[in-house]
Amino acid sequence: MRSQAMFFKARAGDKLADRQLQANLGKAKSRFVEGRAQAVVDYDAAPGADFEALRDAASAIRDRVLANLDVWLETFEDKARARGAEVLYARDGAEICRLVVDIARRHGVTKAAKSKSMLSEEAGLNEALAAAGIEPVETDLGEYILQINDNEPPSHIIAPVFHKSKEEVAELFARTHHTPKKDDIAGMAREAREVLREHFMSAEMGISGANFLIAETGSAALVTNEGNGRMVTTLPKVHVVVTGIEKLVPTLEDFSTLMRLLPRSATGQRISNYVSVLTGVKGEGDLDGPEHLYVILVDNGRASLVGTEFEPMLRCIRCGACMNHCPVYQSVGGHAYGWVYPGPMGSVLTPLYTGIENALDLPHASTLCNQCGVVCPVKIPLPELLRKLREKQVDLKLRPWRERLALRLWGWVAARPALYGFAARTAVRYLNRRAGGTDRIRALRAVPDWTAGRDLAAPEGRTFRELYAERVGHEGRTKR
Amino acid sequence: MNARDHILGRIRAALGRTERSREAARAEVKATFDARTAGPHPLFDADLAARFRREAERMSSTIDEVAALADVPAAVARYLDARALSRRGVVWPALAGLDWAGAGLAMETRAAGDMDLVGVTGCFCAIAETGTLMTCSGPRTPAATSLLPETHVAVVPMSRIVPAMEEAWALARSEIGELPRAVNFISGPSRTGDIEMTIVLGAHGPYRVHLVLVRGE
Ligand code: SF4
Numbered sequence: 001m002r003s004q005a006m007f008f009k010a011r012a013g014d015k016l017a018d019r020q021l022q023a024n025l026g027k028a029k030s031r032f033v034e035g036r037a038q039a040v041v042d043y044d045a046a047p048g049a050d051f052e053a054l055r056d057a058a059s060a061i062r063d064r065v066l067a068n069l070d071v072w073l074e075t076f077e078d079k080a081r082a083r084g085a086e087v088l089y090a091r092d093g094a095e096i097c098r099l100v101v102d103i104a105r106r107h108g109v110t111k112a113a114k115s116k117s118m119l120s121e122e123a124g125l126n127e128a129l130a131a132a133g134i135e136p137v138e139t140d141l142g143e144y145i146l147q148i149n150d151n152e153p154p155s156h157i158i159a160p161v162f163h164k165s166k167e168e169v170a171e172l173f174a175r176t177h178h179t180p181k182k183d184d185i186a187g188m189a190r191e192a193r194e195v196l197r198e199h200f201m202s203a204e205m206g207i208s209g210a211n212f213l214i215a216e217t218g219s220a221a222l223v224t225n226e227g228n229g230r231m232v233t234t235l236p237k238v239h240v241v242v243t244g245i246e247k248l249v250p251t252l253e254d255f256s257t258l259m260r261l262l263p264r265s266a267t268g269q270r271i272s273n274y275v276s277v278l279t280g281v282k283g284e285g286d287l288d289g290p291e292h293l294y295v296i297l298v299d300n301g302r303a304s305l306v307g308t309e310f311e312p313m314l315r316c317i318r319c320g321a322c323m324n325h326c327p328v329y330q331s332v333g334g335h336a337y338g339w340v341y342p343g344p345m346g347s348v349l350t351p352l353y354t355g356i357e358n359a360l361d362l363p364h365a366s367t368l369c370n371q372c373g374v375v376c377p378v379k380i381p382l383p384e385l386l387r388k389l390r391e392k393q394v395d396l397k398l399r400p401w402r403e404r405l406a407l408r409l410w411g412w413v414a415a416r417p418a419l420y421g422f423a424a425r426t427a428v429r430y431l432n433r434r435a436g437g438t439d440r441i442r443a444l445r446a447v448p449d450w451t452a453g454r455d456l457a458a459p460e461g462r463t464f465r466e467l468y469a470e471r472v473g474h475e476g477r478t479k480r
Numbered sequence: 481m482n483a484r485d486h487i488l489g490r491i492r493a494a495l496g497r498t499e500r501s502r503e504a505a506r507a508e509v510k511a512t513f514d515a516r517t518a519g520p521h522p523l524f525d526a527d528l529a530a531r532f533r534r535e536a537e538r539m540s541s542t543i544d545e546v547a548a549l550a551d552v553p554a555a556v557a558r559y560l561d562a563r564a565l566s567r568r569g570v571v572w573p574a575l576a577g578l579d580w581a582g583a584g585l586a587m588e589t590r591a592a593g594d595m596d597l598v599g600v601t602g603c604f605c606a607i608a609e610t611g612t613l614m615t616c617s618g619p620r621t622p623a624a625t626s627l628l629p630e631t632h633v634a635v636v637p638m639s640r641i642v643p644a645m646e647e648a649w650a651l652a653r654s655e656i657g658e659l660p661r662a663v664n665f666i667s668g669p670s671r672t673g674d675i676e677m678t679i680v681l682g683a684h685g686p687y688r689v690h691l692v693l694v695r696g697e
């Protein structure tokens with residue numbers, strides 16, 4: 001998927017003005033936020049349970065793997081190969097596409113059923129398959145809706161059609177399936193089930209991501225509610241797993257710990273309906289399962305984070321909690337971010353994976369309120385990473401000249417106390433006059449963009465230094 | 481350079497990997513596997529069956545209870561009749577020995593297909609913490625039986641209810657050794673919340689999951 005992240009500002013503006021989108025976002029966000037909060041309360045109510053301890057344990061598990069990622073990857077490879085899987089590596093999206101198309105050709109595949117994989121979005125895999133004459137079929141209901149809507153990109157990592165209303169889906173189904181328009185969600189789900197069932201039965205190849213890879217057993221773990229993940233890994237004769245090199249966890253016990261966090265953080269569920277731990281190919285006498293299993297381990301920017309200040313980002317388990325709780329995401333939705341990953345985690349990952357210079361607005365698309373940091377199940381300090389990216393932009397001289405000049409000027413003035421005091425006094429008087437006796441300033445010529453979306457609170461009256469001087473003066477007198 | 485060497489090479493460079501530290505890392509991997517430390521998790525009271533029931537119902541499974549394995553076919557027939565569901569279906573080869581015909585059911589022992597309406601399975605064990613079935617694929621316990629039919633009925637011996645996923649892994653290690661091709665943890669019927677975050681039951685898998693708990697087993 002080509003990144004559009006450089007257009008964040010313009011796209012965010014459009015999204016704010018989109019009434020339908022705003023209504024859809026409003027309906028959806030509270031369910032996620034309340035769902036997670038309730039799940040945490042419920043978890044903590046059991047004897048011996050402590051959600052915070054779980055978060056600590058989970059981030060330690062992820063860090064343990066990252067500290068020796070090369071050796072853990074080798075361990076996984078050995079175990080997976082011993083069970084008949086072929087383990088391959090891909091440096092970037094183009095290499096993923098090449099490998100998957102090669103595999104498909106080798107096995108005479110004409111149709112590939114896919115369960116949701118964000119990495120396949122990173123790579124633009126569907127386009128590559130179609131170009132090679134192989135029909136890709138998305139089977140996650142949300143992803144399917146996007147695919148038949150002219151390959152629209154997802155707006156949320158676990159709820160891809162977060163931004164759509166049921167009316168929009170109903171119209172799309174009627175148009176695409178040539179069926180009467182439905183008005184109930186259950187009916188739409190059944191219609192999609194029937195259409196997709198045929199694809200499951202006829203696809204020669206299943207493509208999935210992996211929520212985790214388990215080093216101890218060489219397994220790929222898949223978490224779904226719909227059951228499509230099970231379908232694509234059970235019925236077709238070839239199964240291809242496309243996943244990031246950072247998805248490893250050491251043991252089945254570690255996996256169990258992470259499974260207490262992932263569904264609760266993502267949807268507020270205690271457990272997802274289907275959790276599958278898949279190891280190797282169809283065994284002797286087995287009645288189902290793929291005859292060929294390929295695991296493609298993808299870098300696409302991940303290795304360059306290892307050992308750097310951004311390494312904590314590799315702990316991410318893609319739960320989506322950070323975006324669900326982000327006031328910016330809640331206002332503009334996922335599409336404004338312009339690439340595969342939206343919200344706070346996307347604002348960190350997009351510049352790191354696609355180039356800092358290609359996503360200048362994203363690290364600034366945050367109030368640094370730390371809602372995301374508080375809910376992240378693996379304790380990624382997202383605001384701190386966003387701040388580091390901002391610093392990097394300054395170091396690389398990527399900020400606009402006006403901003404750089406303004407900061408320089410401010411620095412120069414701030415180093416001269418008398419001048420600073422004078423400037424602050426003047427500014428406060430000016431702003432007070434602009435507020436005209438009220439407590440808000442509606443528009444300010446110096447920063448028109450900023451005041452277009454919000455009011456500036458008017459200063460209280462005098463500067464801090466004035467108030468402080470007065471107070472010290474008072475106290476000085478009373479003491480004497 | 482091939483992709484593998486390229487990627488692993490970059491990781492090694494980033495970690496400042498030396499022969500010494502590599503040995504240490506390998507030792508750590510081995511120690512981790514030997515220890516298999518369980519993470520923090522809730523402690524459950526003795527009544528695992530009650531907890532299992534509660535959680536399974538929360539995940540929209542329905543539950544029945546019988547005294548012995550031999551009572552299962554009649555219980556399944558009762559359930560199917562009460563909902564006017566088909567009396568035909570597929571059953572795990574592992575359960576072929578039960579008298580299905582005696583209860584008036586036409587259960588075939590074979591791989592499930594797209595057209596089968598009822599699938600009857602057992603389970604490897606069941607997990608009290610989340611009301612979850614654990615199934616292990618194999619020649620006598622195929623994975624698709626619990627997936628393709630619209631109705632999934634599972635037989636759950638009460639002695640096989642364990643507190644949490646950790647105990648389930650321990651049981652698998654001691655009873656089967658290597659993991660089977662597919663371990664599926666199943667918690668109720670398939671569902672989707674993709675349209676307007678509204679949950680509907682019956683996405684790609686079963687619309688309903690019915691559990692028959694067996695006391696004497
Ligand atoms: S950064 Fe944290 S909260 Fe956000 S998706 Fe990743 S794991 Fe979830």
